[in-house]
Amino acid sequence: MKTMSVTANLSAQDRYGRQLAAYLDASAQQLPHDISERLRVARQQALGKYREVQIRETASTSLGGGVAALGGGEDERGLWPRLVSLIPLLALIAGLVTIQMVGTEQIAEELAELDAAILTDDLPPDAYSDPGFAQFLKARIDQLRQD
Amino acid sequence: MATEQELSEFLKSVEKRAFKRSVYHVRNDEAALDIVQDSMMKLVEHYSHKPPEELPMLFQRILSNTTLDWFRRQKTRNALFSNLGDFESEGDDGEFNLLENLDSSDASTQVESAESSTQRAQIFREIEMEIQELPARQREAFLMRYWEELDVAETAAAMGCSEGSVKTHCSRAVQALNKALRAKGIQL
Numbered sequence: 001m002k003t004m005s006v007t008a009n010l011s012a013q014d015r016y017g018r019q020l021a022a023y024l025d026a027s028a029q030q031l032p033h034d035i036s037e038r039l040r041v042a043r044q045q046a047l048g049k050y051r052e053v054q055i056r057e058t059a060s061t062s063l064g065g066g067v068a069a070l071g072g073g074e075d076e077r078g079l080w081p082r083l084v085s086l087i088p089l090l091a092l093i094a095g096l097v098t099i100q101m102v103g104t105e106q107i108a109e110e111l112a113e114l115d116a117a118i119l120t121d122d123l124p125p126d127a128y129s130d131p132g133f134a135q136f137l138k139a140r141i142d143q144l145r146q147d
Numbered sequence: 148m149a150t151e152q153e154l155s156e157f158l159k160s161v162e163k164r165a166f167k168r169s170v171y172h173v174r175n176d177e178a179a180l181d182i183v184q185d186s187m188m189k190l191v192e193h194y195s196h197k198p199p200e201e202l203p204m205l206f207q208r209i210l211s212n213t214t215l216d217w218f219r220r221q222k223t224r225n226a227l228f229s230n231l232g233d234f235e236s237e238g239d240d241g242e243f244n245l246l247e248n249l250d251s252s253d254a255s256t257q258v259e260s261a262e263s264s265t266q267r268a269q270i271f272r273e274i275e276m277e278i279q280e281l282p283a284r285q286r287e288a289f290l291m292r293y294w295e296e297l298d299v300a301e302t303a304a305a306m307g308c309s310e311g312s313v314k315t316h317c318s319r320a321v322q323a324l325n326k327a328l329r330a331k332g333i334q335l
Binding site for chain 2: 013014016017018019020023024025026027029030031035036039040042043044046047049050051052054063136137
């Protein structure tokens with residue numbers, strides 16, 4: 001019985017609320033012309049914003065890959081695009097390290113070849129520090145040039 | 148995702164009620180227009196990817212939050228406004244009453260007599276004044292529940308409170324309005 005009474009009260013309350021809302025609706029339809037116009041302009045501006053948002057989203061979707069490859073872009077991109085954008089930098093570092101290693105190895109090989117040639121020659125290495133031998137070599141070179 | 152056409156129709160369907168709702172809260176046409184425009188912008192900027200059926204609920208929430216932001220800004224500007232429920236009435240010369248009366252007279256001459264038109268406009272005015280006099284939360288709950296036709300759960304979600312609070316606010320609002328309008332001799 002109590003429940004029925006509460007329900008009846010609630011429905012009466014809802015009915016009254018809706019009656020009031022109907023009056024408010026009627027009142028809202030009678031807005032002054034300038035207010036209606038300004039609301040229309042506000043709506044048009046919002047729709048203009050909607051178009052801007054659409055264009056921006058389309059552009060960011062189509063350019064997303066390219067931007068990621070160049071390493072730039074917005075912070076709102078995900079983790080993977082950001083990791084992908086690091087690939088060119090890593091490749092550059094790896095290339096520089098490889099060039100450095102190859103260069104060092106070449107120099108070491110050249111020095112080793114030179115040392116090996118000097119050590120395996122019939123002439124002892126001490127001969128190159130002997131002034132008489134240096135004079136002999138110079139005279140020999142001059143003679144070869146004259147011939 | 149809502150298309151431009153759907154968004155346009157939705158905004159058109161809610162803009163007048165949103166404006167009036169804001170006016171009831173802030174009691175200033177210019178501020179109410181700004182609030183409605185800001186709310187529309189926020190909706191399309193952040194939620195245009197949502198399906199059309201979610202837009203009414205989202206818009207109500209945005210409108211409420213934008214109105215609250217307006218009050219917060221006012222509060223920092225003017226220390227007199229310390230509580231949303233403590234506003235004093237601005238007086239008898241409400242800013243839209245005269246225009247509404249004139250406008251309503253123009254519109255109703257085709258179907259109503261001048262006397263009933265004036266009477267009707269007077270009722271509108273009295274109802275709106277009483278709604279403005281309600282405490283902010285009661286007014287918010289009443290307008291969402293009965294004017295925007297949100298159900299209790301949706302109203303609670305939009306207001307960020309429990310369903311029980313919504314029922315209480317609505318019940319008190321209806322009782323207060325009923326009592327005040329009866330006292331003025333207005334029977335709906």
